[in-house]
Amino acid sequence: MLQSHQNPVYEFVHSSDQDAPTPVHHPVIIVGAGPVGMAAGLDAAKQGIAALILDDNNTVSIGSRAVCYAKRALEVLDRLGCGQRMVDKGITWNLGKVFFRDDQVYSFNLLPEADHERPAFINLQQYYLEEYMVDQINQQETVELRWKSRVTQVEEKANHVQIQVETPEGEYTLTCDYLLVGDGANSGIRKMMGLESSGQVFQDRFLIADVVMETDFPPERWFWFDPPFHKGGSTLLHRQADNVWRIDFQLGWDADPEEEKKPENVIPRLKAMLGEETEFELEWTSVYTFQCRRMEKFRHGRLLFIGDAAHQVSPFGARGANSGIQDTDNLLWKVKLVLDGKAPDTLLDSYDEERVYAADENLLNSTRSTDFITPKSPVSNTFRNATLLLAEEYPFARTLVNSGRLSLPSVYHSSSLNTADEDEFDSNMVPGTPSTDAPVNESDWFLRVIGNNRFNGLFFAEQDGTISEANRNLLTTLANSDDIAINILIVGLTADQTLPNGMVRLADNKGLLTERFDGKPGTFYLFRPDQHIAARWRALDQQKIAAALNRATGRS
Template sequence: MNTRKTLYQFGYRRCRDQDAAFPVRHPVVVVGAGPVGLCAAIDLAQRGVPVVLLDDADRIGEGSRGICYAKRTLEILDRLGVAQPCLERGVTWKVGKVFQRDDLLYAFDLLPEDGHKMPAFINLQQYYLEHALVMRAGELPDLDLRWRNKVIGLKPRNDGVTLTVETPEGPYDLDADWVVAADGARSGLRGMLGLEFKGEVFEDRFLIADVKMQGDFPPERWFWFDPPFHEGRSALLHKQPDDVWRIDLQLGPDADARQEQEPERVMPRLRQMLGHDNFTLEWVSVYTFQCRRLERFVHGRVIFAGDAAHQVSPFGARGANSGIQDAENLAWKLALVLKGEAPERLIETYDLERSAAADENIGHSTRSTDFIAPRSAQELRFRDAVLSLARHVPFAKRMVNSGRLSMPSTYETPLSTPDRDAWAGTARLGAPLPDAPMRDRSGRPVWLLEALGGEETIIHVPNGEAPPAGRRVVTIGEDLIDEGGYFARRFDAAPGSTYLIRPDQHLAARWRHMEPSAIERASRRLRGLEGGSA
């Protein structure tokens, strides 16, 4: 059920490829203009790679769907030029509270320290994010977004892929060096290649509703076990923009999905939870979920990302966040390969790194689901014992699992050069860099991640020797001034410290003392070229 009208609709336009005598060849075709496909296409276009983005619809705005976007995702969106409108409209939050019945078991703060440009989380209806991404896509000359272009055929070749695309004016073919399949959980491309998910399907059903009302609830994540208004089940409440509130109610495995969406069933549940009927129902759905993934994400020249590659439960906000991180991981690698600056085998590291990230997310998601919706008497006894202890014993609070919230993955892969020295601070090898407030050469305030952008970069702390040569170098104290000492603390920086940063802002290598030959070997390793550890 969806009571919200479509917010944004886009017209079909005929393209030149439809009039060509033979299929036109493109470096990259992205299929699916959801958040993942849009992010992948924008990232590639910003890196100078011409990209065609196909979507079978002509609109966005069918229900709010995903709403929670984590700090790392916001940092990616900032690099893509769309974070600001999302922050301006989104509801910023960092505090979560977990209740059993009416009792507060504990609260948590997801970003207790300052010195970060982006907040821990924002809540924002997915249609607003998609609109911001579509507007950004329209600004990029290397990005051709085609609405009502549905892929109905896929023919792999050794050097690319031929796609057959259906439009209101009939079908046409186009060729692509690479295809990014970001066409969602019901991926048509996955079906065309005969690929299947492996993993677990959960039977419990949940009601998800967007309710418009004036409320006194703060902008926090509230989760209840066995609330008095929904006994024996769980409930979740989130604030969104426009006085809209997201409500999740556990229904059990035997609930009838169609009946539970009927207003005569939904409205009493919501009135019982909210304690009044001064609200309107914007959108409602009943869902079950899966924790599954493709065995491989790369199949020749077709690369799967987001829900087309993996699916998780909604607990922990791991769906859209992990999908956008897929797009970021892939874009810089594909750009280097297409420009001849890296071998094709670099794409295999996308499969390696993002498969491991999917396994990590699926593991967290499965454990959250098992705790929230126990499937056996033994699991229920364990859950209830933990909740009882959590009222009184600090260690038990850490065992309560209402959905471990999305965190970026740390890549332990051949692209990283192992540490030779011990390091303190919060910067971790293979992980995204922690942000830090800095000043540029003119004294203007600037954020570290903002200054780095999306290039391979060496950060160097001078010690009287000549700085590294050959690649982009950012020198602390010259190019960026660490006025508040945040960089020094977070990176455990001292004179001579040198850091190699991947184009996706993950830390690839670091040294206490700069060695040009070691930096060169680490850089080659980062790009999938031959070269041993430094």
């Protein structure tokens, strides 16, 4: 039982599906009501997909799970309706410090360039995010969450998936077009289907100790290598909400997990670190082992694996929940187009293509972090310590220090959905990149404007602040298409110019949107519904835009 938080209990509710004479069909069924499964459900609701979430538990996560949420995940959560509550409750931080033995080696600031709505990171206990998601789901008409509902059997048919659901009132059968599997690292469905997740298990153990204490420590990420209070190991300190501090101690592979979790063994470690006089209450302890692994493929016919069920990384670097939320951000708009008949089923192969690439990027960074934090040979340890000593004085060495490369969104450089540049741009907003943010209008943000679950087009008005008749007609056609309409945003249009039909005027009062996109007059960007850039040109061309839209929807 936690001292700072009491978990809600969600009751099992009888469903009319249980009484139906034949299996009831749902377009999308999601297994698992963790952050990733519920993100998928909320995204489905935003896309207009009727979805059902099944979970075998009746509460949110207990104890210390995910802690750090990165800027990109917060931007996705904004679109899903949970971002502001996260930021309001969480601990915002941008500064990290690295210590070696008695000395601070250096500090780093993760704050991005000015004028972004969201910070680099916030810290918040996972159970709060899950509660906010449950609240948000309960406000939706097209998504339902059923507790105490365990999937015991999965069978893929020619044109649907059939599942068996076990409840306190017995079993019943359901069918769906697509089954999204988000039932965690030890996925029962993955095992049920005979699928494997392979990779590396690191031979080391870490102790998590969550403590409640009043302290004047700043809300920063502090990481120690070989500190005097924990000789030979490493330690990490993070602040969470409610004056809860998460502390990780490296234990070594030979440590006995059950012994190390006992309060009589944890409290002396904490006092050695915090000081004998520091008052604290021990709230939660657990011991974990690093694992970096993934499934070979995330798509298996009509089964799509998301989050830890698909890929698992070590906790240093905040890549678990953050990457899982980005999985669903990538997937649901594609499912929507396929269900609506506006894209072929093969579009879903691009989920596998793009998110396997992202997972490999995360696994590489996570493995490198783990190797640096826990060197496995005397030579590796000597190199690591020499790097830390050099980093105190020499900036070049700081790039070699790896206490957990922190989560950044993946850029899908080689995605088959991209249309390659054919023009020169002085901007890193290349096709495949998630869009940057900038202030627009009086008090709005660009990512909020394009967080509408649609394709968006950004057009920078011509030199004199007008739109030529030919461009006006083309933009009107794009905005009012019977196929896939593009939400058109226009920057730089003078006040005396009327807005073309079906378009939105954006005021770039600080000029930052134009600067960040190198928005020379006549420039046009095409954004996917997940806010990744699909294509960009220096001039409008109807055939090129149509071809890029076909490519981005898997129709080329």
